[in-house]
Amino acid sequence: MSTREKVLWVVAGIAIVVYALFPVGWIVSLSLKSSDDIANGQFLPTALSWENYEQILVGDAAELFLPALRNSFGIVLIATFIACVLSMFAAYAIARLDFTGKKLILSTALAVAIFPVISIVTPLFNLWRQIGLYDTWPGLIIPYLSLTLPLSIWTMSAFFREIPWEMEQAAQVDGATTWQAFRKVIVPLATPGVFTTAIIAFFIAWNDFAYGISLTSTSASRPVPAALGLFSGASQFESPNGPIAAAAVIVTIPVVVLVLIFQRRIVAGLTNGAVKG
Amino acid sequence: MRRARWRRALAAGVAAAALVGLAGCGGAPAGPPVLNWYINPDDGGQAEIAERCTAASGGQYRIEVSILPRQAGEQRQQLIRRLAASDTSIDIMSIDPPYIPEFAEAGFLAPVPADVAQRTTEGIVNSAKEGASWNGELVTVPFWANTQLLWYRKSQVEGTGLDMSKPVTWDQVIAAAQGADSTIAAQGIRAESLTVWLNALVESAGGEIVTNPSPGDPEGVELGLDSPAATRAAEVMKAVSAIGGPGFSTASEDENSNAFQDGSAMFQVNWPFIWGKVNSAVEDGTAEQATADDFGWALYPQVTPGTPSAPPYGGINLGVGAFSPNVDLAYRATECIVSEENQKQYFLTNGNAAAKLSVFTDPEVVEKFPMAPVIAQSLQQAKPRPQTAYYSEVSESIQRNYHPSAGIDPVTVGPATADLIKAVLAKEELL
Amino acid sequence: MSTTAVESGTGSGTTPTPPGNGASDRARAEQRLGWLLAGPAFVVMLLVTAYPIAQAVYYSLFDYRLTDQENISFIGLNNYAVVLTDQIWWISFAVTVFITVVTVAVELVLGFALALVMMNALQAIRPVLRAAILIPYAVITVVSAFAWQYAFSLDSGFVNSWFSWLPGIAADTDWFGGTYTSLLVICLAEIWKTTPFISLLLLAGLAQVPDVLQEAAKVDGATWWQRMRKVTIPNMKAAIMVALLFRTLDAFRVFDTVFVMTNGANNTETVSFLAYRQTIARVEIGLGSAVSVLLFLSVVIICVGFIKGFKVDLSQARGEN
Structure with missing residues (x-):
């Protein structure tokens, strides 16, 4: 590669970083503007202000934001966990066993994945009202499974397919019991796949908005994306741009941290599930 | 009778909480019955009033507030969706006046007791009285009134x-x-x-x-x-x-x-x-x-x-949920919420004008809002938006x-x- | 390891099979185990989608308003007739198609460029690029919508003051005041958020193109562009098609961004938004269910059309082979 080419690729790389970070930087900057500064027409705040964070963490909006944050974490983690356990079994069967109906399960997963959320929201809303799941944690966890399960099954079966299962037998041959062979050989090989799937499932459930606004109505189960629309300014007519920006930054922190730590695995998971490399 | 009903509702609530489990609700609180007041977002004024009225009730009830979305239309959606499911947890709600007929027509509002109606409409601006009514009958309690x-x-x-x-x-x-x-x-x-x-x-x-x-x-x-x-x-x-x-x-x-x-x-x-x-x-x-x-x-x-x-008429009136197990208590609480003193404080701290005319001549109010007489005049002339379900x-x-x-x-x-x-x-x- | 295996000689397999009809027994056992393991996930998926959609189909045949539950009546396909003869449905449909086509087309080109850069970037900065590109993917759609909306809004935005030197943009350009400018901002937000996904799929596809072919073409004196057209793209067709299919289906369901940015003003309603408005806002469960069912059918048609029309190999998408 010539030096000129190298420089070109580096410049292109910088462009990508700017592309990816610019809107995030903007929302961070916005969250640091005080309410009087918000309309300054500039990218950066005139003076740094923690006013918005104060408002959502300890101030008026804390009652709204903190329960929402707790709900978001709780509901999303549980949904991710259930999806991972269920799809772990399913993916094991798909990757390892030979049984009729394998195609059916995979096609169902595909069909569920392309399902328009809005089409499910209406009937779920009716059903939940009737059986009392409206505005509860399970009332969101269950629909979140429709988002996380199909993807988890795909991604994990793609990972599991690549595990050299013969090694399990080899270990048994070496004198290990079935359980030992499974624990010492297969578990370490399978863990990265499960883990990666969990991260991607977490992202997907974390991103939900339509279920959140339609199936909840109080702090008992309202997740953060739905709570963003409830912030208010000093009066009901004033725009709460600042607190919304601050809350947006806070909910973005966990995903950014996950991305920074696990970027290599996430990429492998995303591409494995859809296009087998 | 009412107590038994209340206990039943509480038992059902506990069962639901146990069933839900994960929600991590703190279980049934001991002490006075809790009245849930669904409020539109404001500058904290309604939460303050809730505290004051809880204290003033002498242990009769405790008011807890839940916040609704910012847009009036979305507030209505949330309330209607819950009420259509005969939600018993809605005791008091802050309703934007134009939606009141819909609530009333659907049977979502507990009827206002005659004595409460009489007391809470005394000395009220015309538009607020009109806006709190449907079919010529008072169906909500006028709280505060807004005008442009x-x-x-x-x-x-x-x-x-x-x-x-x-x-x-x-x-x-x-x-x-x-x-x-x-x-x-x-x-x-x-x-x-x-x-x-x-x-x-x-x-x-x-x-x-x-x-x-x-x-x-x-x-x-x-x-x-x-x-x-x-x-x-x-x-x-x-x-x-x-x-x-x-x-x-x-x-x-x-x-x-x-x-x-x-x-x-x-x-x-x-x-x-x-x-x-x-x-x-x-x-x-x-x-x-x-x-x-x-x-x-x-x-x-x-x-x-x-x-x-x-001029436009806006503001908030208080409805009591038809499925609330504590209708009487809730109406007692609304009377406290809309007291002259609370309306005045709400005006002073949150800038939301009162429904009671007497508040507009209060010296503190006039000092802070020199346009109070004009607002009062405007509210007398104001017309509600189309009243229809x-x-x-x-x-x-x-x-x-x-x-x-x-x-x-x-x-x-x-x-x-x-x-x-x-x-x-x-x-x-x-x- | 293989030597030990020979020495110990206990044979293979965890389930020793008796002679005779062992093969079919074993197959049956495997069959049972397979369903036992995969069954729960399968049932859950069906429950959370099949049941609701069946209910939506059922409700779509009724005149059902949430606040008027005494007067629910069966009206056959009337709701569908109302939806399909209404101009709003077709406008929303056109808007949805517009957003889908524009975003997917731009994302494909942009995503390809990003993939090429990542492919060719120096080893040292590759992790940085990978992390950077994952951020838009991971950011919540609603957050991204707010960020873009605020950037373009008249009072809190900076776009107007930064780009006022461009013709057509002034300090008081009201982006959300017209259909096309609103759609432009909606598309920008969508593109920013979802291009990374496409580019990662394409990157995986790029990695699949055999180096030998590239080298051979180079030796034959093919230009960069010729190699791209004759070698690279044909060899990653499968990856491109899968990426296209997924993004198209995803784009067609766009809801969050429109909800946050315009709330449907200026004819920016999408089909998903229309369904939401009828059911959740207007509490007309019957009509809303009809819109939902039609949306679902549209998605199925797109999916089947893609698979049949472009011969997308989904076994690859499913990670089979």
Whole structure:
């Protein structure tokens, strides 16, 4: 590669970083503007202000934001966990066993994945009202499974397919019991796949908005994306741009941290599930 | 009896909480019954009142607040969705007046006891009483009342020769803004506030958007949008939009208050929250005292010279959920919430005007809100938005056809909207 | 390891099979185990989608308003007739198609460029690029919508003051005041958020193109562009098609961004938004269900059309082979 080419690729790389970070930087900057500064027409705040964070963490909006944050974490983690356990079994069967109906399960997963959320929201809303799941944690966890399960099954079966299962037998041959062979050989090989799937499932459930606004109505189960629309300014007519920006930054922190730590695995998971490399 | 019911509800609640488990509710609290009050977001005033009334009840009840979304339409959706499921956890709700008929018609409101009705409507401004009623009967408890004034920048109006000490007309306001090469700020955004504006114009011109609310039969609703008054209203709306500032079609109350505060608009029609806003900006040092001093106020402009205007009426009234196990207690709590003292405090701290007339002459209120007499006058003249159980459909249809307001044809827009509303109510069209 | 295996000689397999009809027994056992393991996930998926959609189909045949539960009546296909003869449905449909086509087309080109850069970037900065590109993917759609909306809004935005030197943009340009400018901002937000996904799929596809072919073409004196057209793209067709399919289906369901940015003003309603408005806002469960069912059918048609029309090999998408 010539030096000129190298420089070109580096410049292109910088462009990508700017592309990816610019809107995030903007929302961070916005969250640091005080309410009087918000309309300054500039990218950066005139003076740094923690006013918005104060408002959502300890101030008026804390009652709204903190329960929402707790709900978001709780509901999303549980949904991710259930999806991972269920799809772990399913993916094991798909990757390892030979049984009729394998195609059916995979096609169902595909069909569920392309399902328009809005089409499910209406009937779920009716059903939940009737059986009392409206505005509860399970009332969101269950629909979140429709988002996380199909993807988890795909991604994990793609990972599991690549595990050299013969090694399990080899270990048994070496004198290990079935359980030992499974624990010492297969578990370490399978863990990265499960883990990666969990991260991607977490992202997907974390991103939900339509279920959140339609199936909840109080702090008992309202997740953060739905709570963003409830912030208010000093009066009901004033725009709460600042607190919304601050809350947006806070909910973005966990995903950014996950991305920074696990970027290599996430990429492998995303591409494995859809296009087998 | 009531106690037994309450205990049953509590048992059911505990069972549900146990079933839900994960939600991590703290279980059933010991002590007085809890009244859930669903409030619109504000500056913390309702939560404060809830605390005061809990303390004042002497252990009879405890009020807990739950926040609803910011947009009135979304508040309505949340409440209706829960009430349609006969939700017993809704005891008290802060309802935006135009949606009250829908709640009442659907049987979502517990009837107001006669004595409570009598006590809470004493000395109330006309519009608040009207807005809290449906079919001639009080169905909610009037809490606070809002109205829009015509605000003007004294320094800019001075040169135009317009005499603001007397009621002015929209035509005069438009001419003055044109002459001064300035703009008028009004709510041109596709939102509820557009309907608020149109209704005020139609009512000021002597018309009505809904002429027959036809309770119980959506297809019998009759509209007055093809009347000369409605055409006149549309003409005014179009003319104002033409000299509205940039972004008129996305301007909401907040944008307009900014445009007025920074001087780019010399007039605006808006709620009194802008007074609190400019004063807190002065306190924070982001606005000059001179700016606040330059704010002038007057009654909402007239459409027909000499005929008093019909300013918008807004605010919040309190409904008690029909499925609440504590209806009596809830009504007792509403009486505490709307007490004169609480209305005054709410006015002072949150800038939301009272429904009781006596509050407007309170010295503290007058000192902080020198325009209080004008607000009171405006509230007496104000007219509620169309009262119909299908208000949401009516308003959304209006927004669809009257937005963007600079591009409407005043002659055809009214009849077209009337047709749309009729088709929507007959479920022959989407919205 | 293989030597030990021979020495111990206990044979293979965890389930020793008796002679005779062992093969079919074993197959049956495997069959049972397979369903036992995969069954729960399968049932859950069906429950959370099949049941609701069946209910939506059922409700779509009724005149059902949430606040008027005494007057629910069966009206056959009337709701569908109302939806399909209504101009709004077709406008929303056109808007949805517009957003889908524009975003997917731009994302494909942009995503390809990003993939090429990542492919060719120096080893050292590759992790940085990978992390950076994952951020838009991971950011919540609603957050991204707010960020873009505020950037373009008249009072809190900076776009107007930064780009006022461009013709057509002034300090008071009202982006959300017109259909096309609103759609432009909606598309920008969508593109920013979802291009990374496409580019990662394409990157995986790029990695699949055999180096030998590239080298051979180079030796034959093919230009960069010729190699791209004749070698690279044909060899990653499968990856491109899968990426296209997924993004198209995803784009067609766009809801969050529109909800946050315009709330459907200025004819920016999408089909998903229309369904939401009828059901949740207007509480007309019957009409809303009809819109939902039609949306679902549209998605199925797109999916089947893609698979049949472009011969997308989904076994690859499913990670089979």
